[in-house]
Amino acid sequence: MLTPESLKQIDIELAKYPADRRRSAVMAALRIAQTEKGWLAPETIEFVADYIGIAPVAAYEVATFYNMYNLQPVGKYKLTVCTNLPCALRGGVDAGEYLKKKLGIGYGETTPDGKFTLIEGECMGACGDAPVMLLNNHKMCSFMTEEAIEQKLAELQ
Numbered sequence: 759m760l761t762p763e764s765l766k767q768i769d770i771e772l773a774k775y776p777a778d779r780r781r782s783a784v785m786a787a788l789r790i791a792q793t794e795k796g797w798l799a800p801e802t803i804e805f806v807a808d809y810i811g812i813a814p815v816a817a818y819e820v821a822t823f824y825n826m827y828n829l830q831p832v833g834k835y836k837l838t839v840c841t842n843l844p845c846a847l848r849g850g851v852d853a854g855e856y857l858k859k860k861l862g863i864g865y866g867e868t869t870p871d872g873k874f875t876l877i878e879g880e881c882m883g884a885c886g887d888a889p890v891m892l893l894n895n896h897k898m899c900s901f902m903t904e905e906a907i908e909q910k911l912a913e914l915q
Contacts, residue, residue, distance in 0.1 A: 759805040764794045772810060781812045784820050788827055797828035825879060826895045833868045835914050838879035838892040839902070845881075850889035853902045854878060860911065873914075 760768075771786040787806045792798050798821050807817035821827045828836070839845075839854040854865070857876055861869055865878040884890045887900030891910075899910055 780810050797831050832875040833873050836875045836894050838877040840879050840882050840890045842881040844885035845888040848888035853889045
């Protein structure tokens with residue numbers, strides 16, 4: 759279900775915990791699986807659970823709680839815009855609306871070419887850089903004015 763390389767990475771995560779605490783590696787294991795597959799299909803979540811030795815429901819609890827896990831296919835670039843209060847006060851809602859208009863999609867949707875998925879996010883802990891956008895769950899983009907959004911989209915083309 760996962761490549762030997764991904765399984766090796768999961769094994770490295772598992773080695774960080776005592777045998778009776780293997781479940782502590784579930785977040786890292788799901789991240790590794792998602793990096794390989796692009797998203798977490800139910801069978802992938804179940805495979806990860808079986809591999810680390812926990813009940814599938816325990817892995818589902820984690821995958822459905824945190825918004826960094828993609829439970830359906832997403833575009834090549836997942837853009838998560840913070841619209842929580844501090845970002846909203848500094849243009850987060852406007853940034854989201856601009857992206858909706860620019861990309862022709864709403865939150866939770868993917869462009870027809872499969873390139874961009876737009877997500878509305880909660881606090882990302884960078885209120886001083888508001889409005890912020892998270893790119894593919896890993897790269898924080900700060901001060902996302904219309905001009906900054908245009909520049910970022912041009913970089914991603």
